[in-house]
Amino acid sequence: MRARGGSRRGRGSGRGVGGPIRRAASVAAVLAAAVAAVLVPLPAQATGGPGGTGGTNGALVHTDAGWIRGQATAEGRQFLGVPYAEQPVGRLRWKEPRPAKAWHGVRRATEFGNRCVQTSSWDPGYEKPSHTEDCLDLNVYTPGGRSAQRPVMVWLHGGGLTAGAGEDVVPDTFARRTGTVVVTVNYRLGAMGFLATGGLDGEASDGVSGNYGLLDQQAALRWVRANIARFGGDARRVTVAGESAGGRSVCTQLASPTARGLYRAGIVESGAYGDCAARERRQAVTDGAAFAKKAGCPDPKTALACLRARPAKEILAAQAGFDWAPVVGGAFLPVQPEEAYENGSAARVPVLNGANSDEGRLFAFGQFDGQGEPLTAERYPAALTEAYGPELGRRVLRRYPLAAYSSPTHAYAAALGDRMFACSALRMNTALAGRGPVYAYEFADRTSPPFASLRDLDTDFDFGATHVNEVQYLFKHFGLVTPLNAEQRALAGQMVQYWGSFVRGGAPRADGAPTAADQRTRPGRVLSLRTASAGGTAISATVHAEHRCGLWDAVPAG
Template sequence: MRRLLVGLTALAAVLAVPVPAQAGGRPHALVRTDAGWVRGETTAEGRQFLGIPYAQPPVGGLRWKNPKPVEPWKGVRTARDFGNRCVQTASWDPGYEQPSHTEDCLDLNVYVPEGAGRRPVMVWLHGGGLTAGAGEDIVPDTFARQTGAVVVTVNYRLGAMGFLATTGLDGEARDGVSGNFGMLDQQAALRWVRSNIGRFGGDPGRVTIAGESAGGRSVCTQMASPTSKGLYRAGIVESGAYANCAARAHGPAVEAGAAFAKKVGCADLSLACLRGKSSAEILAAQAGFDWGPVVGGDFLPVQPFEAYAKGAASGVPVLNGANKDEGRMFAFAQFDAGGTPLTAERYPAVVTDAWGAELGERVIQRYPLANYPSPTTAYGTAFGDYLMACPALRLNGALATRGPVYSYEFADRTSPPFASLRELDTDFDFGATHVNEVQYLFKHFGLQTPLNAEQRVLSRQMVQYWGSFIRGGVPRADGQPAMPDRSELVLSLRTASGGGNSLSATVHQEHQCDLWDAAVLR
């Protein structure tokens, strides 16, 4: 051992880096990646390494190009602060009061629990509608310790920077399809994990990709992509199956790209013109467009559900679910947040405007105002069932023949609104709305959520469910029913006073999915 330490000291001197220290017997926070040394820090929860670049900054001539491997650096890179957020507007989320105009943002964060041995790995893809958010939106250090998993959170290009589709824009797209740069960033991060995570104590053969909302949709998309094969073992989709995980068709995406280019002042679609625009100009012009992955080509030859039917994600275990009251947040934002709560008189017109006269009439019959405390809640319930709950159940069916699919519904209607909503001066009942489950698993925005005693118990149970799945088993929690691998059964996650965790065969009926499924199939 003494000879080994002497040799290590000599090697460190040659490399001009300090010898790793092990204070208190805990593992050091100095790791050598493929590109160079990084120094993180040791906390009460384990080790963390923040702001590690996994690809070259997509600036200048690399803007709207496929991600390039990060260039090596000399010496030791400090990895104690989050990297830059990718280009995005300001938002109501804590810490997002100012827009980000920084394109040098392709970084990731690694959280390592104490202990030896190869750990399972979870790679978290953040939500935000593919136009907002960052890997730092969750701090999973406690989750990593409790589950024994190494957790990686990822930044990827957003909005126009990540999803601009114009014919011939990406000179490196062998199939002529552009618009998937943000998705390819995610794959670049997964390749970094495959090459480097073993040095952090993770097992590159046991990687679970996970995400919520747009992050869940990203998981859904990556599972359908042939170019992601071999980069992960399992997937977790939280509220991410909206629109059946569908990508944009190539033709309309290119037309939208041309309209965007014209709006930003590059009517001739000149690459030089587009790259000459500042990120602030790009950001200002991207409003009003739909940004997301594009179908066609090597990355995503066919739509996800069609890809699953053809064998994509075969044998991949999936944990998939949604929240009971997904749509309440969206309805609140549309009506009450602006001081114009939906009224009974306007309800029929709003429903008809959303779904057309024929389907709208059936929606009004299925969601009568008498059944809800307010018209906004009635509309939010219908919208959530249409947007999130029923697509999640459809995804279960689409994946059922491909491998195990474990299904849940977060149903704690007493859950505190997530941090962005808690800051609002409102008594609106959000219930178990969109995003609310995230704070039961992680420190959302790095904050401690004010959970009561029963909710803390549910939080621990959810971490156990997620953890056992990440480790490669059936999702289980101490003394609780296992999460079912059957599309007709769903595990409802509730506090003890709310009925506790239980298996339900009625979630499909509760969300009126016969109505919404028939509308989709028409």
């Protein structure tokens, strides 16, 4: 289990913030085998053109790089493992993404592509690390029927920018129920996606390295703009969405001038942590030099060539302990996202932004109970001092007294989650409201079942509405159907309606429930997503106070 973020700790600590090892052969051999495996002759009877209507069940589509054949399912059509960029292997390691090379014949698009380089985790299917760099693929899900001009949602996975893959969610049912086309994306992770060095700065088009993973996301959005009409999608109505590190990616793309025109709306789920702050260039380059030394490439004059010659397995082994995140200062991200929101330079598009009511419980579990050492009442004050320092720790202790919580771990979790997620999201709403519609939500189903990575753990820990838990209400998480009860299924249906109406271009709405409040006209009003027995979904004016944001807004983001 990983909090979508790094080493094995609670899933929120970095993956909400895995993959089988492919054959160990040379790059050339792997590429040759891959081409042989996925290319088959173009059938003479194929007549598919724009919209992808040729072939069996409309599953044959001509992209700008060549023909692909997907498959029909009970929910519609799906096209898996479609390359959107030239694979970043060999000399293209730590290069900005380039358009995918054309191929001849028909490429089978019926299996997920490789996962990008990452460690193993407890998430289903991630029991072994992945050392594959040829991973810049995406997956397209469309409803049945021949309708064209459907709105599009591009989903960016979580994983702390060090883990995960587009396949982590299967949104086929969401696509059918909402009448949308959904695209899920792989992008480079960890050191492969975010290494910054002086040598790489010299190769970067804007003089600032370290943004390869998010540039991959922009390349995928450009692929969508060029190709999605052939799948029945409308390139003018693209919503970029994501959870945790995927949500953080969205809030970064909102501030990136080079992403302008690639989407018309954004959805940020639990992604505003740390106020979406990027690394400063000087620190990123300093860390890059330290990483190179750790990886066995200490000489600055030869470090880049040395690193490019290192096997992916060795790069992965050296990346632990470093912060892998976007870098501010170049054309991709001229200023910090928070500054872009406040000075009006961020994209002026509608945004749906929110967090979960118990985000911190996953992280606190990973830090204490998950390690077999539940936090005790005696240890609680010291744990707060370690986390926040003596002065702030005393203030936190007063605001989060043990008597108000079922356990010391839950008390610690409340402070952690409020600071990292709830209050950061509310601040982001305020900052964004000056440049377009902003709709705030909070997922508050405290009866929600733990998401798939946690369900097999031998624990009775109450995770509540923790980090990642809302994802399973929208999609098949890790391809699995979550065991929801009747009330939870009803809430899941509402959430799909809210998200779907927003993707289609309107305010988030659901049958028999209130429309989400626009923060421009109803600031601080949050759509609280709850089951009927907990009062039902409603507009709340107390979220800021419930999460003690008066305290956290006065201290640096965590």
